[in-house]
Amino acid sequence: MPPPPAPPQLRGVAPAPVAAAPSFLRRPVRTRVRLPAARAAAAAASVPAYQSPDAHDAALLSRAADVADRSAGLTSPHPNFGCVIARPQLEADGAEPLVVGEAFLYAQGTPCAELLAAQEAGEQARGATAYLNLEPGDCYGDSTAIGSLVQAGVTRVVVGLRHPLKHLRGKAIQALRSEGIHVDVLGEDLQSNSFKEALESCLTVNAPLLYRAAFNVPFSVLKYAMTADGKIAATGGHASWVSGKASRGRVFELRGRSDAVIVGGNTVRLDDPRLTARHVKGHVPVRIVMSQSLSLPEEANLWNVNEAYTIVATQRGARRDFQKKLAMKGVEVVEFDMLNPRDVMSYCYDRGYLSVLWECGGTLAASAISASVIHKVYAFLAPKIIGGVHAPTPVGELGMSQMTQAIHLVDETYEQIGRDMLLSGFIQPIPDLSPVIPSVDDMPSVDPKVSPYEANIISFYKTWDTFGAFSNFSPHPIHMPDGNGDYFTWPTVEHYYQAHKFVGIDNPQARTIVQEIKLAKSPEEAARIGRTRQKEFPELVRTDWEATKIDVMYRAIKCKFSTYPSLTDMLLSTAGSVLVEASPHDLFWGGGREGEGLNYLGRLLMQLRSEILGTFPASVEAVDAA
Ligand SMILES: NC(=O)C1=CN([C@@H]2O[C@H](COP(=O)(O)OP(=O)(O)OC[C@H]3O[C@@H](n4cnc5c(N)ncnc54)[C@H](OP(=O)(O)O)[C@@H]3O)[C@@H](O)[C@H]2O)C=CC1
Numbered sequence: 001m002p003p004p005p006a007p008p009q010l011r012g013v014a015p016a017p018v019a020a021a022p023s024f025l026r027r028p029v030r031t032r033v034r035l036p037a038a039r040a041a042a043a044a045a046s047v048p049a050y051q052s053p054d055a056h057d058a059a060l061l062s063r064a065a066d067v068a069d070r071s072a073g074l075t076s077p078h079p080n081f082g083c084v085i086a087r088p089q090l091e092a093d094g095a096e097p098l099v100v101g102e103a104f105l106y107a108q109g110t111p112c113a114e115l116l117a118a119q120e121a122g123e124q125a126r127g128a129t130a131y132l133n134l135e136p137g138d139c140y141g142d143s144t145a146i147g148s149l150v151q152a153g154v155t156r157v158v159v160g161l162r163h164p165l166k167h168l169r170g171k172a173i174q175a176l177r178s179e180g181i182h183v184d185v186l187g188e189d190l191q192s193n194s195f196k197e198a199l200e201s202c203l204t205v206n207a208p209l210l211y212r213a214a215f216n217v218p219f220s221v222l223k224y225a226m227t228a229d230g231k232i233a234a235t236g237g238h239a240s241w242v243s244g245k246a247s248r249g250r251v252f253e254l255r256g257r258s259d260a261v262i263v264g265g266n267t268v269r270l271d272d273p274r275l276t277a278r279h280v281k282g283h284v285p286v287r288i289v290m291s292q293s294l295s296l297p298e299e300a301n302l303w304n305v306n307e308a309y310t311i312v313a314t315q316r317g318a319r320r321d322f323q324k325k326l327a328m329k330g331v332e333v334v335e336f337d338m339l340n341p342r343d344v345m346s347y348c349y350d351r352g353y354l355s356v357l358w359e360c361g362g363t364l365a366a367s368a369i370s371a372s373v374i375h376k377v378y379a380f381l382a383p384k385i386i387g388g389v390h391a392p393t394p395v396g397e398l399g400m401s402q403m404t405q406a407i408h409l410v411d412e413t414y415e416q417i418g419r420d421m422l423l424s425g426f427i428q429p430i431p432d433l434s435p436v437i438p439s440v441d442d443m444p445s446v447d448p449k450v451s452p453y454e455a456n457i458i459s460f461y462k463t464w465d466t467f468g469a470f471s472n473f474s475p476h477p478i479h480m481p482d483g484n485g486d487y488f489t490w491p492t493v494e495h496y497y498q499a500h501k502f503v504g505i506d507n508p509q510a511r512t513i514v515q516e517i518k519l520a521k522s523p524e525e526a527a528r529i530g531r532t533r534q535k536e537f538p539e540l541v542r543t544d545w546e547a548t549k550i551d552v553m554y555r556a557i558k559c560k561f562s563t564y565p566s567l568t569d570m571l572l573s574t575a576g577s578v579l580v581e582a583s584p585h586d587l588f589w590g591g592g593r594e595g596e597g598l599n600y601l602g603r604l605l606m607q608l609r610s611e612i613l614g615t616f617p618a619s620v621e622a623v624d625a626a
C-alpha cells in the first residue's frame with residue numbers, strides 16, 4: 001500500500017529543520033544491534049534511495065528498529081520502541097521519503113517514542129507515515145502513543161511486529177484503525193521479500209521480550225572467552241586475561257544491556273570478579289551468584305553493593321550464619337528448594353527481567369545449557385594457546401558421545417575485535433510469534449470494562465504486564481505540590497515518592513537531592529537516586545519518613561488514579577480481587593516471593609478502590625484492614 005499523498009497545502013513546501021531532541025535523546029548512536037555490513041552503511045547514509053514503495057517502507061522500518069535500540073546500556077532493558085515519521089517527497093518521482101521526526105522509548109515509564117517523534121515532526125507529521133518497529137502498548141490503559149499519532153495528523157502507520165504480550169497484542173492496531181488511520185502490519189499487509197531484513201531487525205531489537213513472551217524465561221546469553229586451544233583459564237584457574245582489551249570492552253557493553261549477570265560459586269572463589277559495566281555511566285546489571293554450598297569468601301568484590309546490587313542464590317538451609325553475614329553487607333540471599341538454572345530463571349522472570357548474561361565457568365554453563373535456558377552464545381576466541389589437560393573449558397559435561405549430537409548454533413556471525421574473534425549464534429532461534437497471532441476479532445478480550453477478571457489475586461509489577469499501569473513506574477504524570485506549596489508535574493508516582501524522603505528539610509543539600517529526583521529521566525533513575533541518597537545521607541531524610549511514607553504514597557496514587565479515567569476503570573474492574581505488587585524483593589511495598597511481603601502498595605490500591613466505590617472510609621489509618 002503506497003503512502004497516501006500529503007495534504008495539498010503542504011506540497012512542495014520545504015521541510016522545516018528537525019527540531020532538537022531532548023538532551024538525553026541526543027546521545028551518539030552506538031551500534032548495538034549488529035547490522036549486516038551493507039545495511040549498516042545504508043543506515044549511516046540515512047534512507048537509501050530505493051525505487052519501490054516497499055523498499056522505502058522496509059528501510060524506514062529497519063531504521064525504526066535501529067532507533068529503538070538506542071537506549072541499550074543507558075537504562076535497564078525494556079520493550080524497545082522506535083518511531084520514525086517520514087513523508088513522501090512528491091516533487092521528485094521515486095525520491096526517498098523525508099524523515100521529519102524520530103525517537104525511542106528511553107526507559108520504562110518515560111514518554112513514548114510516538115509522542116517524542118510527533119513532537120519533533122510538528123506540522124510536518126500531517127499526512128505523513130509513522131514507522132513503528134513494535135506495536136505500541138507499554139502500559140495497559142495508556143493511549144498516549146495512539147493519541148500522539150492521531151493528533152499529529154499521521155495518516156498511515158507501518159508496524160513491524162504485533163506486540164508479543166497477549167494482553168497488548170492487536171489493541172493499538174485496532175485503536176489506530178478505528179481512528180481512521182491506515183495501518184499496515186509486516187507479514188500481514190506487507191509481505192514482499194523486500195521486508196525480510198526489516199523483519200529480522202524488528203525481531204532482533206526485541207529478542208528479549210519475544211523470548212520472555214514465548215518461553216516465560218528471560219533471554220539468556222552465555223558468554224565466554226577462550227584460547228585457541230579451547231581453554232577459559234590455566235589449569236590452576238588463572239584467567240586474567242584470556243581476551244584482549246577491546247573484547248572486554250564489548251563484554252561491558254553486553255553487561256549494560258542485561259538485567260543481571262550470573263556466575264557460579266567457583267568463579268567467585270577463583271576470580272573475585274566485579275561484573276560491572278564500567279565503560280560508560282549507564283545501566284549496571286544486578287550480579288547473581290549461584291552457589292549450592294555457600295562456601296564463598298567472607299570478603300569479595302561482589303559483596304560491595306555500592307558498585308551494584310548482588311543476589312546470592314543458594315540451596316535452602318545452606319550456611320545460615322553466612323547468609324546473615326551477607327545480608328548484613330546488603331547482599332540479598334534467595335533460597336531455592338533445589339538450586340538449578342531453570343528455577344533461577346523462573347525467579348528472574350518473576351522479577352521482570354528481560355535479559356540475563358551468563359559469565360560462569362564450564363560447570364554451570366553445562367548445567368544451564370542442559371536445562372535449555374541458554375538462547376544465545378557469545379564466544380570470544382583469543383589467538384593464544386595455554387594447554388593443560390585439566391584446564392577449564394567453556395562448557396562442561398553435556399552427556400553427548402557422538403559429534404552428530406552437537407548443538408548447532410544458528411544465525412551465526414563472526415566479527416574480529418582487536419586480535420580476537422567473536423563468534424555469536426543462537427541455540428534457540430528468536431521466536432517469531434507472528435504466525436500464531438490470532439486476528440484481532442479472534443482475540444480474547446482483556447478489556448476490564450467488558451469482562452471482569454475472575455482471578456482472586458491480581459499481581460502486577462512491570463509496566464508492560466497486564467496490570468502494569470498499577471506500578472509506580474507507569475508513565476502517568478501527576479500534578480502535585482512539591483513541599484514548598486508549588487505545584488509540579490511529577491513524571492511518575494515513583495519520582496514523587498522518592499523526592500518526598502527529603503522534602504521539607506531545611507538544608508541546601510536536601511533541596512538539591514529533591515531537584516535531582518524531580519529531573520530524573522526515568523522512574524528507575526528516580527528510585528536509584530532516592531535509595532542511594534537515603535543510604536548516603538540518612539541525616540537528610542525527614543525524621544517522620546517511616547511514619548508518613550504510606551500517606552505520601554497514598555496521596556500520590558490517589559492523584560494518579562483520579563487524573564486518568566482509564567486507570568480508575570481498570571482499578572474498579574478488579575473489584576473482588578486481591579491486588580499484589582509482585583515484587584520478590586521489596587517486602588514492604590511488595591508481596592515478596594512467597595507471599596512473605598507486606599504488600600502495602602497492593603493494599604493502598606485496594607483501599608483506593610474501596611474509597612472510589614464508596615464502601616470504605618477514606619482514611620489511611622485504616623490501611624491495615626484492607
Ligand atoms: N574465560 C572466561 O570467560 C571465564 C573463565 N572462568 C574461569 O572458569 C573457572 C571456573 O569454572 P567452573 O569451576 O566451571 O565455575 P562455575 O562458574 O561454573 O561455577 C561452578 C559452581 O557453580 C555453582 N552452582 C550452583 N548451581 C549449580 C548447578 N545447578 N550446576 C552447576 N554448578 C552450580 C556451584 O557452586 P558452589 O560450589 O559454591 O556450590 C559450582 O561449584 C575459573 O578458573 C574462572 O577463572 C569463569 C568464567 C568465565
Ligand SMILES: Nc1c(N[C@@H]2O[C@H](COP(=O)(O)O)[C@@H](O)[C@H]2O)[nH]c(=O)[nH]c1=O
Pocket residue numbers: 224225239240241242243244247248251263267271272273274275276359360380
Ligand atoms: N577471563 C575473562 C573473562 N572472565 C569473566 O569476567 C569476569 C571478571 O569480570 P570483572 O571482574 O568485571 O573484570 C570473570 O569472573 C569471568 O566471569 N571474561 C572476558 O571477557 N575475558 C577474559 O579473559
